[in-house]
Amino acid sequence: MNILVCFKTVPELERLTREDWVADSHLRVDTGFVTADLNPYDESALEMALRLSDQSGESGTSCTLTALTIGDSSRDPWLKKLYALKFDRAVRLECDADLRFSPEVTARLLAGYIQENRFDVILLGCQGGVGDNGMTPFLLAEYLAWPLISHAVEIRPASGNTLWVKSDADDEFLVQEAGTPLVISIGDSPNSYMRIPTLKDKLEYGRRSIEVLQQKAPETGNGNFCGTLVDLERLDYTRKGHILKGASPRDTAAQLYRIIKENQ
Amino acid sequence: MKTLIVLNAGTGGQDQAQGRAGQSREHLFPLADTAVFYTAPAQQDPVIQVPPGQTTWQIRVQHVNPETVLDILTERFGEYDLYLFPAGVFGDEVAVRLAARMNGSALVNVAAFEAGVHKVCCKKPVYSGYMQATFELDRFPVCLSLSPKAMPPLQGNGPATGQIREVYETGRALPGHILKQAIEARPSSGDLDAADFLVVGGNGMENRAGAEALKKEADDLGAAFGVSRPAAMGGFAPLHRLIGVSGTLASPRICIAAGVSGAPAFFSGIENSGMIIALNMDSTAPIINKADLAVIGDYRPVTAELARIAREDKKNR
Ligand SMILES: Cc1cc2nc3c(=O)[nH]c(=O)nc-3n(C[C@H](O)[C@H](O)[C@H](O)COP(=O)(O)OP(=O)(O)OC[C@H]3O[C@@H](n4cnc5c(N)ncnc54)[C@H](O)[C@@H]3O)c2cc1C
Ligand SMILES: Nc1ncnc2c1ncn2[C@@H]1O[C@H](COP(=O)(O)O)[C@@H](O)[C@H]1O
Numbered sequence: 051m052n053i054l055v056c057f058k059t060v061p062e063l064e065r066l067t068r069e070d071w072v073a074d075s076h077l078r079v080d081t082g083f084v085t086a087d088l089n090p091y092d093e094s095a096l097e098m099a100l101r102l103s104d105q106s107g108e109s110g111t112s113c114t115l116t117a118l119t120i121g122d123s124s125r126d127p128w129l130k131k132l133y134a135l136k137f138d139r140a141v142r143l144e145c146d147a148d149l150r151f152s153p154e155v156t157a158r159l160l161a162g163y164i165q166e167n168r169f170d171v172i173l174l175g176c177q178g179g180v181g182d183n184g185m186t187p188f189l190l191a192e193y194l195a196w197p198l199i200s201h202a203v204e205i206r207p208a209s210g211n212t213l214w215v216k217s218d219a220d221d222e223f224l225v226q227e228a229g230t231p232l233v234i235s236i237g238d239s240p241n242s243y244m245r246i247p248t249l250k251d252k253l254e255y256g257r258r259s260i261e262v263l264q265q266k267a268p269e270t271g272n273g274n275f276c277g278t279l280v281d282l283e284r285l286d287y288t289r290k291g292h293i294l295k296g297a298s299p300r301d302t303a304a305q306l307y308r309i310i311k312e313n314q
Numbered sequence: 315m316k317t318l319i320v321l322n323a324g325t326g327g328q329d330q331a332q333g334r335a336g337q338s339r340e341h342l343f344p345l346a347d348t349a350v351f352y353t354a355p356a357q358q359d360p361v362i363q364v365p366p367g368q369t370t371w372q373i374r375v376q377h378v379n380p381e382t383v384l385d386i387l388t389e390r391f392g393e394y395d396l397y398l399f400p401a402g403v404f405g406d407e408v409a410v411r412l413a414a415r416m417n418g419s420a421l422v423n424v425a426a427f428e429a430g431v432h433k434v435c436c437k438k439p440v441y442s443g444y445m446q447a448t449f450e451l452d453r454f455p456v457c458l459s460l461s462p463k464a465m466p467p468l469q470g471n472g473p474a475t476g477q478i479r480e481v482y483e484t485g486r487a488l489p490g491h492i493l494k495q496a497i498e499a500r501p502s503s504g505d506l507d508a509a510d511f512l513v514v515g516g517n518g519m520e521n522r523a524g525a526e527a528l529k530k531e532a533d534d535l536g537a538a539f540g541v542s543r544p545a546a547m548g549g550f551a552p553l554h555r556l557i558g559v560s561g562t563l564a565s566p567r568i569c570i571a572a573g574v575s576g577a578p579a580f581f582s583g584i585e586n587s588g589m590i591i592a593l594n595m596d597s598t599a600p601i602i603n604k605a606d607l608a609v610i611g612d613y614r615p616v617t618a619e620l621a622r623i624a625r626e627d628k629k630n631r
Contacts, residue, residue, distance in 0.1 A: 063442050064577055064600075071444055079441065090547075151440075151447070180441045184422045188410035197381070197491035201403045212493060220322070220402045223498040229491045237403070238560055241549050275413070276421050277436070277451035285439065285446045285578065287585060291603040293610060302609055303619030306591065307627075309607065310535075313568055313589050314511065 051106065051211060051230070054116045054169045055099045056160055056186075057092035059125055060179035061085070073282040078148075081180070086124065091175025091235075094242035098205050099173055100135060106207050114138050116169070120145055120159055126260055134247035134256030142260055147267035150181040154275035157189035158268040164194060170211065170230040176201050176237050183276065187235035199228060201237030315429050317343060318394040320387065322404045323352035324378025346398065347371070349391060351378045374483045380407045381489040388415055390482065394455060396429055401459040409457040418455040425463040434458070443559065443578030462563055501554040503562045509538035512566040514557050514584065515550075516542035518573015518595070518613060525550035527614075528572060531621035540564065540583075542574045557583035572613040576601025593617070 061081035073079055088096070096117065103113040116139040117132040119125045129140035143163065149156050164172060172194075177184040191198035201218035208214040208227045216225050218237045236242075247256065296302025348370045371391075375382050387397075387408070397412060399405030406422040413420035425446070427436040433452040438461075440447040488495060506512065513532035519525045525545060532539040540557035541550060557564060558580040565586035572593040574580060581604055584590060592605035593613035602608045609616055 063444055182440050184406055185410045188407055189414055192411055192414040197489060200407050218403050220404055222500050225496045225498050226492050227494040229493060238553060240547050240553055273453045275419050277419055277449035279447055280450050281448035282445050287581060288603050289606045291605055292607050294607050299615035300619050303616050303623060307620055307623045310568055
């Protein structure tokens with residue numbers, strides 16, 4: 051089974067101070083000075099692909115894993131790490147466009163790559179920062195005319211080319227066996243942090259060169275699919291922040307207990 | 315602007331139609347029609363309030379799934395300018411795919427919107443909730459999924475006036491790629507939704523034992539117990555205890571936040587609390603300024619003492 055995982059990284063926004071949250075005239079916030087981490091849903095998607103590959107291996111079938119990101123060379127250390135985790139291919143599409151709020155451009159670029167290569171299953175996160183668009187998997191499924199299962203929380207091989215997928219359906223879970231080709235978006239899946247490569251594997255596999263493809267942003271027709279961004283403002287919630295000091299934890303708790311009773 | 319509210323009263327969506335339809339129609343979208351998709355037999359039509367003057371379609375299908383709903387919406391309900399869905403797994407998917415099929419535009423998780431003649435202006439959180447973006451959409455139809463801020467859930471069960479104008483039935487099977495399907499119950503987070511007093515633990519709990527200890531203390535205090543995302547993802551506590559944009563948006567009178575830093579995606583879940591008490595070791599943690607009251611230091615001896623006082627109080631009463 052040929053599996054593609056689409057991932058991105060997001061700046062560690064909690065490191066920005068209150069003063070850093072200003073948008074410039076292009077409605078951009080400078081986040082360049084903080085490190086980036088894997089988008090949490092994409093981290094789950096990458097780990098789930100690795101587990102699928104492990105499980106397929108145990109049952110005697112094989113998986114080919116490709117990781118793909120659209121972004122600049124700051125993503126390369128992540129791609130190398132994925133090589134070290136035994137992804138077969140690590141690909142980066144380089145595109146100058148501002149993709150923060152353009153899931154239709156992202157999905158068109160992904161669809162273009164997928165149509166030129168042969169994949170059975172595409173895994174994406176259900177949502178990615180900093181745009182938090184939550185749309186790319188849906189649009190990708192539409193552009194490819196492939197079926198989709200969204201917000202998967204667990205995936206296992208079923209038979210040769212079908213998958214067992216448990217997914218979030220608002221108030222319930224769906225447990226389905228699905229054929230391929232298939233787009234799957236990954237939702238909140240506990241205990242799906244990505245594994246860490248061994249030093250040996252880093253040295254043995256992590257040095258392969260990344261496939262970098264230059265791309266031009268595709269035309270998307272009349273206007274943006276999610277409209278035009280016209281304003282970006284800081285969301286601020288502040289309360290009194292009164293600091294309660296007690297002589298001891300017991301004293302602090304006694305004061306707190308009184309306050310709770312008064313306000314209940 | 316011709317507006318259609320689309321609700322799922324089938325798989326995973328029973329609460330949506332019953333909870334959100336009445337209030338949204340009565341107070342927020344007085345001129346919108348509604349389409350409710352459901353699977354139950356005819357005698358169990360979904361209960362929704364229908365103000366006079368508008369049309370509600372009850373659409374009975376064999377399975378409520380996005381593919382079927384998309385086909386029916388494009389075939390039978392294609393004449394609207396604005397389609398509104400409650401945000402969630404189902405609403406987000408159908409909103410976006412419908413817009414793609416109809417060459418319109420879409421946004422998910424919209425917190426507020428205003429429909430003008432030629433455009434729809436929407437506000438939604440971006441940058442993990444640190445910022446709010448305003449988008450103008452002028453490619454019609456516009457398909458939006460609305461967060462509970464823009465489409466609040468109904469409190470309690472309103473009376474069903476039940477003036478259903480049309481019923482449209484169709485027997486469609488599962489989409490071709492699904493070979494087997496089963497539905498699994500999901501543990502309810504009802505106690506968190508309804509909680510008057512809430513204790514939430516974060517990464518500061520460190521592990522499952524830490525979460526179990528804090529849960530027990532919350533029990534002693536008579537409070538519901540929730541956790542932050544890292545605590546749920548790390549398996550300290552089950553996912554249905556999650557508080558925040560991805561979980562429950564609670565509105566207790568009192569909330570104790572122990573060992574949570576107060577990231578916006580979390581804070582949305584407790585923003586509507588009457589009083590917020592933060593227990594945190596770090597005096598610079600964002601939660602401190604977002605709380606009414608804060609104790610700086612290890613939360614553990616404080617919550618242990620609180621639980622002890624509550625137990626004694628109960629004994630003496
Ligand atoms: C798309 C998306 C959706 C998200 N949805 C949610 C959501 O619904 N809910 C959610 O919670 N998060 C959500 N998050 C994650 C969110 O951004 C934060 O990462 C998360 O809330 C941080 O959790 P935390 O405060 O428990 O952990 P941390 O940020 O690690 O903070 C732990 C805090 O505990 C304090 N502490 C540690 N030990 C102690 C101790 N013994 N006593 C007192 N204080 C102590 C530390 O000082 C620190 O402030 C989401 C993120 C994304 C990208
Ligand atoms: N630049 C990108 N490169 C690769 N995958 C992406 C990119 N942007 C978004 N995605 C994928 O699409 C998902 C949803 O993103 P979004 O629709 O922007 O919230 C992410 O979790 C990724 O899996």
